[in-house]
Amino acid sequence: MSIKAKLLIFALSISLIPISVITTLYYFNSRNTIKKQTLDWLTAVAESKKVHILSFLDAKKSQVIDFSSDGYIRNNLKIIMKRGSQSHVVNRLNKHLAVNKKTLDTNIEAIAILDINGKVVASTNKNWIGKDMSGEEIFTNCVSKNYGKAHINKAHYIPYLNANCIFIAAPLTGRQSKETIGAIINAYDMATLDEITTKRSGMGKSGEIFLIMRDHDDIVLLTSLKYASDTPLGRSIPMDSFDTELIRLALNEKRGAVIAPDYRGTDVVAAYLHLPDMDWGLVTKIDKEEVFASIARIKIFTIILGSISALLAITISIIISKRVAKPIHKLVEGTRRIAKGDLAFRIETLTRDEIGQLVTAFNDMTFQLEQSKKKLNDYMDNLEEKVEDKTKEITQMLYELTDKNKEMEQFLYVASHDLRSPLLNIQGFSKELQKSFDTLRPVLDESGIPSKTKEKLAEILEEDIPDALRFILTSSSKMDKLLSGLLRLSRMGNVPLTIRQLDMNKLISNVIETYKYTIKEAKVTFQLEELPPCRGDESQINQVFSNLIDNALKYLDSGKEGVIRISGRKEDGSIVYCLEDNGIGIAKQHQDNIFEIFHRLNPGDNIGGEGLGLTIVHRILNRHNGKIWVESEPGKGSKFFVSLPT
Numbered sequence: 001m002s003i004k005a006k007l008l009i010f011a012l013s014i015s016l017i018p019i020s021v022i023t024t025l026y027y028f029n030s031r032n033t034i035k036k037q038t039l040d041w042l043t044a045v046a047e048s049k050k051v052h053i054l055s056f057l058d059a060k061k062s063q064v065i066d067f068s069s070d071g072y073i074r075n076n077l078k079i080i081m082k083r084g085s086q087s088h089v090v091n092r093l094n095k096h097l098a099v100n101k102k103t104l105d106t107n108i109e110a111i112a113i114l115d116i117n118g119k120v121v122a123s124t125n126k127n128w129i130g131k132d133m134s135g136e137e138i139f140t141n142c143v144s145k146n147y148g149k150a151h152i153n154k155a156h157y158i159p160y161l162n163a164n165c166i167f168i169a170a171p172l173t174g175r176q177s178k179e180t181i182g183a184i185i186n187a188y189d190m191a192t193l194d195e196i197t198t199k200r201s202g203m204g205k206s207g208e209i210f211l212i213m214r215d216h217d218d219i220v221l222l223t224s225l226k227y228a229s230d231t232p233l234g235r236s237i238p239m240d241s242f243d244t245e246l247i248r249l250a251l252n253e254k255r256g257a258v259i260a261p262d263y264r265g266t267d268v269v270a271a272y273l274h275l276p277d278m279d280w281g282l283v284t285k286i287d288k289e290e291v292f293a294s295i296a297r298i299k300i301f302t303i304i305l306g307s308i309s310a311l312l313a314i315t316i317s318i319i320i321s322k323r324v325a326k327p328i329h330k331l332v333e334g335t336r337r338i339a340k341g342d343l344a345f346r347i348e349t350l351t352r353d354e355i356g357q358l359v360t361a362f363n364d365m366t367f368q369l370e371q372s373k374k375k376l377n378d379y380m381d382n383l384e385e386k387v388e389d390k391t392k393e394i395t396q397m398l399y400e401l402t403d404k405n406k407e408m409e410q411f412l413y414v415a416s417h418d419l420r421s422p423l424l425n426i427q428g429f430s431k432e433l434q435k436s437f438d439t440l441r442p443v444l445d446e447s448g449i450p451s452k453t454k455e456k457l458a459e460i461l462e463e464d465i466p467d468a469l470r471f472i473l474t475s476s477s478k479m480d481k482l483l484s485g486l487l488r489l490s491r492m493g494n495v496p497l498t499i500r501q502l503d504m505n506k507l508i509s510n511v512i513e514t515y516k517y518t519i520k521e522a523k524v525t526f527q528l529e530e531l532p533p534c535r536g537d538e539s540q541i542n543q544v545f546s547n548l549i550d551n552a553l554k555y556l557d558s559g560k561e562g563v564i565r566i567s568g569r570k571e572d573g574s575i576v577y578c579l580e581d582n583g584i585g586i587a588k589q590h591q592d593n594i595f596e597i598f599h600r601l602n603p604g605d606n607i608g609g610e611g612l613g614l615t616i617v618h619r620i621l622n623r624h625n626g627k628i629w630v631e632s633e634p635g636k637g638s639k640f641f642v643s644l645p646t
Ligand code: ADP
Pocket: 551, 552, 553, 554, 555, 581, 583, 584, 585, 586, 594, 599, 600, 601, 602, 608, 609, 610, 611, 612, 613, 614, 615, 638
């Protein structure tokens, strides 16, 4: 994932996560608060409407009771009861009711006076007069009560009054006897209740309050419905048409608050109360949508805020990521170009932040690299020149050295070869002289040389001449050996090499075979390991191992039994042979010198040798690109290592 994408995700997360968490919390908290406040408010409204309705009914009850104490009414009822319904009495009473009573309250739809038999004897409404209400609950309940009590019946539609009315009745009693002589019924227009429920201040646009009443399995609307104003009031309506949870709760439960569908099927937030005296249900409600409109606004606000912050976050992170990523891309590009060798490349930096510092450091590094490369190139150019010069010099020296070597070898050859002739003469003539002297001596003995002279000659003849002759012969013989050694050495450089794979087991066995007699005499034990083959000139390698075995046999320790061991192993692309003896050993300080020409550790020893054996070995190995080195300890023995190509 690119840095840009990472920054984008980071910015979005740090901006959107808190916003969404806070707004979600805020949303649910607001929702709960609003719900609670609305339910509390609706309950409070329902309570206040209940108080209003109950006080309204109480006031009307008091009014009816007040009317029932009217002496004029009671007197006239008595007269009617005594004398029958005389029209002038009835008219008088009707007029009294209409003029003096009904006018007191506009809510009164009609007033009726009933005799003790439940017959309407007088009324403000003609249609009511003559009705027999003896079987009606309002009458029976009323007459069973004492004076000063009022009875309210269920509100309903009264056909003969053609109005939705609530009947409130009070018993009428005789003025003295106080016995019940009839009843007065005030029919109050139910529209009055509507006045209470349609006052919906603080209920918003969709707020609604209504009163309902149960009528067996049906319901009766006591106040008009806001959204179904054509539904008749005061008449029994099948419960089915209003079969909602809300209506059932309002009619059955004491009080409560709920979010449920109303009669329209629309979800509402509602509070309901039961008016137990009347068995009425009061409902206050507001559409859920309206209640939570502010929440919806919060929702929209949240979405807008979220979108704006997301946009801002994206924009900012794009700007930042561009600022961050651009120099990084340039750095990557720069690294690629440098990798391709473009060390002159520099990255432009405009910022002083960490990335700016990185770019500066990168440019510095590139500059250093460029400088180093320049130096290196210069050095390389010089180096090539220098190497060329040196190679020329070395080649020249090599030529010179080869010439000198050849010259030297030539000289060596000539010297050793030419010196041998006079040496041979010296040796020959010395021997001749010896012979002559040997012949001369008896002659001298027999001759008549006086004894005094004989004595004088005796010292010369017996000591001086034989000693001198012996010395000449020994020295010339030694010189001969030295010269023949030198001759061998000088010849060696000229002999061409025939390099081939050598069976070393066979080669060593042949060498040992030549020393068979000496080995037997000296009682030396040979330990031979299986030897790996190597490449070399057979006769020369034979010479190498002959010299080494010769030395091992020559420098044995007389105090112990001689043991010589030969082994070989492969090592780093070459074969290393080891010739180990348990002889007298070589002191540390001599170990490097023994390969030099004529170098002997004990020149005066009886062991024959000219100090040339190891020099020859060294030369042969040099010509074979091989090596020789020694590990030795005086008194313990020596190990000569020979390395040869495979
Ligand atoms: P030399 O003819 O005297 O043996 P080399 O060149 O063969 O001459 O040896 C040089 C000297 O190295 C010898 O004189 C001897 O002192 C010493 N040397 C060589 N090989 C051995 C050995 N195996 N043990 C002890 N000394 C050795």
